[in-house]
Amino acid sequence: MGNQAPILYDHLHSRKKTLMPAADLALVIGRIALAGKLIAGELARASIVGGLGFSGNSNVHGEEQKKLDDWTNEVFLKLFENCDPVCSLISEEMEIPKHYERNCHSRDHASYAVLVDPLDGSSNTDTNGSMGSIFSIRKRAPRHSSELKDLLGPGSQQVAAGYVLYGPATQLIYTSGTGVDMFTFDPLMAEFVLWKENLKMPPRGPYYSCNQGNLTKWNPGAQNLVRHLTSRKNKNTSYSMRYCGAFVADFHRCLIDGGIYFYPGEIGADGKSKGKLRLLYECAPLGMVAEQAGGRASNGKGRILEVVAKDIHDREPVYIGSATEVAMAEEFRAEG
Numbered sequence: 001m002g003n004q005a006p007i008l009y010d011h012l013h014s015r016k017k018t019l020m021p022a023a024d025l026a027l028v029i030g031r032i033a034l035a036g037k038l039i040a041g042e043l044a045r046a047s048i049v050g051g052l053g054f055s056g057n058s059n060v061h062g063e064e065q066k067k068l069d070d071w072t073n074e075v076f077l078k079l080f081e082n083c084d085p086v087c088s089l090i091s092e093e094m095e096i097p098k099h100y101e102r103n104c105h106s107r108d109h110a111s112y113a114v115l116v117d118p119l120d121g122s123s124n125t126d127t128n129g130s131m132g133s134i135f136s137i138r139k140r141a142p143r144h145s146s147e148l149k150d151l152l153g154p155g156s157q158q159v160a161a162g163y164v165l166y167g168p169a170t171q172l173i174y175t176s177g178t179g180v181d182m183f184t185f186d187p188l189m190a191e192f193v194l195w196k197e198n199l200k201m202p203p204r205g206p207y208y209s210c211n212q213g214n215l216t217k218w219n220p221g222a223q224n225l226v227r228h229l230t231s232r233k234n235k236n237t238s239y240s241m242r243y244c245g246a247f248v249a250d251f252h253r254c255l256i257d258g259g260i261y262f263y264p265g266e267i268g269a270d271g272k273s274k275g276k277l278r279l280l281y282e283c284a285p286l287g288m289v290a291e292q293a294g295g296r297a298s299n300g301k302g303r304i305l306e307v308v309a310k311d312i313h314d315r316e317p318v319y320i321g322s323a324t325e326v327a328m329a330e331e332f333r334a335e336g
C-alpha cells in the first residue's frame with residue numbers, strides 16, 4: 001500500500017500549539033468527520049430513497065427547507081448529544097440553539113459550542129451540485145448561562161473552524177490556528193486521509209464568484225468591482241466567472257486556485273445595505289480558514305473576524321479569498 005498518509009484521527013491527536021487542546025480537537029472534529037461521512041453517504045443515494053425535494057417546513061430565515069436540510073441538521077443534533085465537552089449546538093436550521101446540559105462543565109474545565117450550516121448550498125440538492133457542511137468551534141465562557149452572549153464575540157475568538165465539501169470527492173478542511181490542513185475521504189478505507197498540510201492560498205487568482213444577477217441591488221462600490229473584474233484592460237483585469245450556488249464550494253476554489261467570492265449587501269427599501277450570508281456559521285469560519293491560509297475575509301469595510309454579532313443568526317456582507325482581490329474589493333467599497 002506504499003507509505004500511507006496519516007488518517008484524520010492520528011493527525012488530530014498529533015497536533016501541537018493548536019487553539020484547542022489536541023484531545024478536544026480530535027473529539028470534536030472527529031465527530032464532525034463522522035457527520036460528513038454519513039451526509040456524503042445520504043447525498044449519494046437521496047434521489048433513489050425519496051430524500052430530495054422540500055420538507056414543507058421553513059427555517060428561522062423564512063427559507064423553505066429541503067428534506068436534506070432537516071436530515072443533515074438531525075445528524076449534527078444526534079452526534080453531539082453524547083459528545084462531552086460540547087454543550088451547545090447552533091445551527092442555520094434551528095431558531096433556538098440546542099443546549100446539552102449534561103455536557104456542560106462551566107464550573108471546572110472548558111466546554112465548547114459548535115456552530116454549523118449543516119448543508120450549505122442546499123439549493124443544489126435536486127441538481128446534484130456541490131454542497132458542504134460549515135463549522136465553527138468556540139470555547140464557552142466559564143460559568144456561562146444558557147444565554148449566548150459569550151458566543152457573539154468576534155470571529156477571532158473561534159478555536160477551530162472549517163468545512164466538509166461534498167463534491168466528486170468528499171473533503172474535510174480545518175484550522176485550529178496553526179495553518180490549514182485538508183483531508184480526502186477514501187471510501188476504500190472509510191477514513192479521511194491527509195492530502196495537503198499547511199495549505200497556502202494563492203495571493204491572487206483568475207476567478208471571481210458572485211450572483212451577478214443581483215448587480216443592481218448592490219452598492220456602487222460592488223457594482224464597480226464587477227466592472228473592473230470584467231474590464232479586460234490587461235491580464236490583471238481578465239477574470240473568469242465561476243458561481244455554483246454553494247459558498248463552501250466557491251470558497252474552496254479560491255483556496256486552491258485563488259480568486260474572490262463575494263456576496264455584497266443588498267440595498268433594501270429602507271436604503272440600508274443588508275448581507276445574505278450568516279456571520280457566525282458561514283462568514284466567520286471560512287474567514288478563519290482564509291486568513292490561516294494567507295488569504296483575507298472582509299465585510300467590505302474591514303476584517304470579518306473583528307465583527308461582533310448582535311444575534312446568532314446575524315447576516316453580513318462578505319468579500320473573501322486571495323489577499324490581492326479582497327484588498328481591491330475594499331478599495332472599490334470605500335468609494336461608495
Ligand code: AFP
Pocket residue numbers: 063119120121122123124211245246247248276277
Ligand atoms: P443555501 O444553503 O440556503 O442554499 O444558501 C446558500 C448560500 O448561503 C451560499 O452558499 C450561496 O453562495 C448563496 O447562499 C447563494 O445565494 P443566491 O441563490 O442568492 O445566489
